[in-house]
Amino acid sequence: MEYISSKKYLIKNSVSTFLRVGISSISTIIITPFIIQKIGLNLFGYLSLTSFFISYAGIFDIGISKALVYILSGEEITSEKKSSYISAFFYINLLIIICILLAGGLAIFLKLPILGESVAPQNSLYLLITIVSILILVLSIYNMYQCAILEANLKLDKVNQGTMLKIIILNTLYVLNAFSHNNIKLYILSALISVIATTAYYSYNIKKNVDYITIGLPSLQKIKDIFNVSIKFAGVGIFSSINSALPRIAVTYVSGDLANIAILDVVTTLSMSIVNLGGSLAKPFFALTRRNPKQIKNKLGKILLFFILTGSIFLSVVFVLKDYITTYFFHDQHHTTFLSIILIVYVSAAVIYLIGQPMSMYLMGTGKVKYLIKSLALNTLLFFILFAIIDKYSSNVLISLAVSNILMAIAYTSTLSFYSVRK
Numbered sequence: 001m002e003y004i005s006s007k008k009y010l011i012k013n014s015v016s017t018f019l020r021v022g023i024s025s026i027s028t029i030i031i032t033p034f035i036i037q038k039i040g041l042n043l044f045g046y047l048s049l050t051s052f053f054i055s056y057a058g059i060f061d062i063g064i065s066k067a068l069v070y071i072l073s074g075e076e077i078t079s080e081k082k083s084s085y086i087s088a089f090f091y092i093n094l095l096i097i098i099c100i101l102l103a104g105g106l107a108i109f110l111k112l113p114i115l116g117e118s119v120a121p122q123n124s125l126y127l128l129i130t131i132v133s134i135l136i137l138v139l140s141i142y143n144m145y146q147c148a149i150l151e152a153n154l155k156l157d158k159v160n161q162g163t164m165l166k167i168i169i170l171n172t173l174y175v176l177n178a179f180s181h182n183n184i185k186l187y188i189l190s191a192l193i194s195v196i197a198t199t200a201y202y203s204y205n206i207k208k209n210v211d212y213i214t215i216g217l218p219s220l221q222k223i224k225d226i227f228n229v230s231i232k233f234a235g236v237g238i239f240s241s242i243n244s245a246l247p248r249i250a251v252t253y254v255s256g257d258l259a260n261i262a263i264l265d266v267v268t269t270l271s272m273s274i275v276n277l278g279g280s281l282a283k284p285f286f287a288l289t290r291r292n293p294k295q296i297k298n299k300l301g302k303i304l305l306f307f308i309l310t311g312s313i314f315l316s317v318v319f320v321l322k323d324y325i326t327t328y329f330f331h332d333q334h335h336t337t338f339l340s341i342i343l344i345v346y347v348s349a350a351v352i353y354l355i356g357q358p359m360s361m362y363l364m365g366t367g368k369v370k371y372l373i374k375s376l377a378l379n380t381l382l383f384f385i386l387f388a389i390i391d392k393y394s395s396n397v398l399i400s401l402a403v404s405n406i407l408m409a410i411a412y413t414s415t416l417s418f419y420s421v422r423k
Contacts, residue, residue: 016157024167045258048265053137058241063234065148072152088222104134146202170194239376271350282357289365311351345402349409356413371419
């Protein structure tokens, strides 16, 4: 890819990213407080649990989607070889999904509380939430396969559009339900419908934009090639998923309080919009670094400056509006200070993570994934140590999570900076 093509690709992706984050964030900011007011914080906790397993998608993906992008982004690979690799990944992906469905079915049959005691088997919503959560998980894993194909073919704008579509459909269904039945079961099903629609959208765009794909039985060699490359990236997916899941795991299984689950979900959604923005803006650097590592390395300083300035703007806006935001979302005048502190700490951590996004893509693009895995593994270890110590002296699990989260963010981005400069 020539420089001008790389520049156009980055601009195109940046525009689609800002549109996605802007439209998705605005719709969520408008709809979420309205839904909380309609059904209450506790019932909103059930909606939060429908996406509980999404954090595990990267664990079950075991780095294969990143391996696919890495392989397909090679300069000398033919369309025929690309198609054979995609076929191999399709069947690997299908096998993983079947195993998850069988395990999920067994858990439901044995009536295991896999979503914590807040959704125990005797709960009337146990079956629905558990089934929806498992189906969303397997569809999310399949979405990673679809997004990998689009990313490798420089169609990240379609990935952004799919994510935006999912949020718009979800919030639209929420509003329709709120003004008609206001039924908790319909709210839960809305999450599944939005993911199904997104999956269909990705399938349509792959068929339209990637004309060399012919799914056939893969050779053993192609499967081995994918696993040989995916081993490099497996740690990234696994540890990234573990790190993003740890706060939810803690509040779900340690606390089990639906209100705390709902609060964490809202605060995480607001802060993750910043991280997702950074992730989407940084994502092209994986394929671009793979194609031209020297060009990206020379511009890494300017790229990081852009991310620092973007994060600082977000943090400043949230800090000025913190009290209004917490009152607006939670309709709680009595705990505004507490909720504002939690919000600011989470957003600060998100900004720190945002700065690390381009460095993580750069390390993956240059094939030096082991340094990224070391950073993520350190993060996981830090969480267990910090949360265990802080929660012992803290009166609220949300405080323990907030402090642990920002300390993890500092450690993670600092480690990435060290490895990017050094290596």
